[in-house]
Amino acid sequence: MNRFLCPLFLSASLVFAGDLKIEDAWIRAVPPSSKTTAAFMTIINKSDRPVLITGGTCPVAQEIRPMITTKQGNGVMGMALAESFAIPAKGKRVFEPGGDHLMLMNLTEVPKAGSTVPLVLTAESGGVKSHIHLDAPVR
């Protein structure tokens, strides 16, 4: 599998998205009855200021929201929506199975394993919003 699958297709209007790099993005294949699934990836912020990922859109779900995984001790885990994920300046954040993730909510179509879903993530830095486009394989 291509480890650097997700080049960013930047539009000219973007101020800072070029400082964000996304690696290893993928979407979990889920049973056909599922209403949600999760997208995982590593987001690298090369800029000098933190970047917030506030959510996003894609053709197969109503919306994409940041979801944190909570550990409540004694092996109990849960999830909660977050306003955003902060990617630290000159840092990165890894979103992986069993941890924080970007949740594809209210699936309008359950993505099939082997297909690719285009995602548009909304990023915010210093009050400026921009969009990051990437393709995530489903597996």
Place this chain on the structure above:
Amino acid sequence: MARHRHGDARSRRIALILFAACAVVAVPTLAILFSIAKKPASPWFGQYDPDTHPAYNFSLTDHDGKTVRLQDLRGQAVLLCFGFTRCPNICPTTLGNLAAVYRKLPPAAQERTKVVFISVDERDSPASLKEYVPFFNERFLGLTGPPADIGTTARAYGAFFRKAPAAGSDKDDYLIDHSTYTHLIDPEGNFRVLYRFEQLPETDRIADDVQRVLGMPAPEKQP
């Protein structure tokens, strides 16, 4: 002269005290180190229970609508976990890892292994479990039942669950916080090994444990 001799005696005494102090520290330290070195490492990857604790003999409904008791699974190793089918992250991760464990078992061990997923969600039904559980492996078993039976079963297995706020605007689309342990129950129906969620990606080692609990240990791996 007398003072000189007195000084000699004192330094001898100090040396003796120092020697004794070193011995007091060193002897138990060495003893502990030797005992650690000699103690064979546990062959089990998960948290092994050497005592015999029978697992609760639940009676629930499987994803085909049939009644299944734990007792019906005698003779098989049972990997058992709790969850719900709307769980977008934890449960698919758990079942995905257990599917990888299952694939790594030789066919003879697969024949004697059952992965059981018990739903703690009253919205789940045999039908919703049938769409969900076999997706990970067609031989896996999804179980549901009346809330009281699910509650009793969860308690007996030390599992906890509670409703959590909905992620979206639809309040009926609530989430459930739940225990993420996986039990390995031996063919006689006893608790044998417990895995934390974080251990589940070690599918090779769990597959070894499953074979060991079946009395069919994996052949020694070549380094």
